[in-house]
Amino acid sequence: MAPVDDARRLYLDLLKAAVRNSIYRDEVPRPSPREREFAEALRATLREKYGARAPDWSAETLHAVLEANRPVAHTLAELAQVDNVLSCVETVLADDVPGDLIETGVFRGGQTILMRGILKAYGVTDRRVFVADSFQGLPAPKLNIDDAIAHDVLDSVAHFAISADRVRDNFRRYGLLDEQVCFLEGWFCDTLPHAPISKIAVMRLDGDYYESTRDALTSLYGKLSVGGFAIIDDYGLPLGCRQAVDEFRAEQGIREPLRAVDAQTVFWRREQ
C-alpha cells in the first residue's frame, strides 16, 4: 500500500474510533449490571402499561438507549454500522456514483462527521454532506404502537434532543465544519421535500419511527442514483421503521435484496 493510502486508512480508522468514543470510554461489560437492572424495571413498567402488547426489549437493545445518556460518544452506532457507512461511501467514490450524502436523524452527528471525514480523506470537494434533524428530538408518534411504546422508553433520554449548535460544534472539533456540510433543521416532513439536493449517492435513515422513515423515503429515494446506497438503521428494532420500509419497497416495486449490517441495520444498493 502506498504511504498516502496507509495514512488515509489510519485517519479513517481513528475517526471511526473517535466518533464512537471507543478509545477512551470506560470498558464495562455490555450490558452492564446497571443496564440489566434498568431493563428489568422498564420491562415491568411496560407490561403494566401495555399488557401483552409490551415488547420484550432486550437488555442489549436498551443498552443503546442508555448509551445516549453518556454525553461523550458522537454516535450511538456500533462498529459494524460505521464500517458500513465507510464501505458504502468508498464504493460510490470508487464507482463514480453521482450525488451527495445524507443522514436523516443524526443525534450528536457522529455518522455525518464520519461522512465528511471520508470526503476529506479522498480530497472530494464536489459532494456535500446533509445533516437532517429536528434538533429537538423524536416527534410524538401517531401511527404505530411500537413507536408509541418506544416513545415512553425514550422519555428517559429526552428523545435524543440536542441542538444544531452542539452538533456544529462537534463537527468543528474534528476540523470538519465547512461549506460542504449542510444542516437541514426541522421536522423531516417540512425540510426534506424542499431540500436543495438533486442527487444522492448514500442516504442513511436513522429516524426510528414509522412516520420519520416514511417521510425520508418518500422525499429522498427518488433522488438516489443508480449504484447508490439506502441504509436503514432501525429495521431490526421493535419500531415502526420496518413497516415504513416494507410498505415503501412494496409500493415502489423495489426488488434489490435487503442486506444485513447487523441485527439492527440493513441496506441495499439501487440497481434501477
Ligand SMILES: C[S@@+](CC[C@H](N)C(=O)[O-])C[C@H]1O[C@@H](n2cnc3c(N)ncnc32)[C@H](O)[C@@H]1O
Ligand atoms: C436514534 S437518533 C439518531 C442516532 C444517530 N444517527 C447516531 O449516529 O447516533 C434519532 C434522531 O432522529 C431525529 N428524528 C426522528 N424523527 C424525526 C423527524 N420526523 N424529523 C426530524 N428529526 C427526527 C431525532 O431528533 C434524533 O436525533
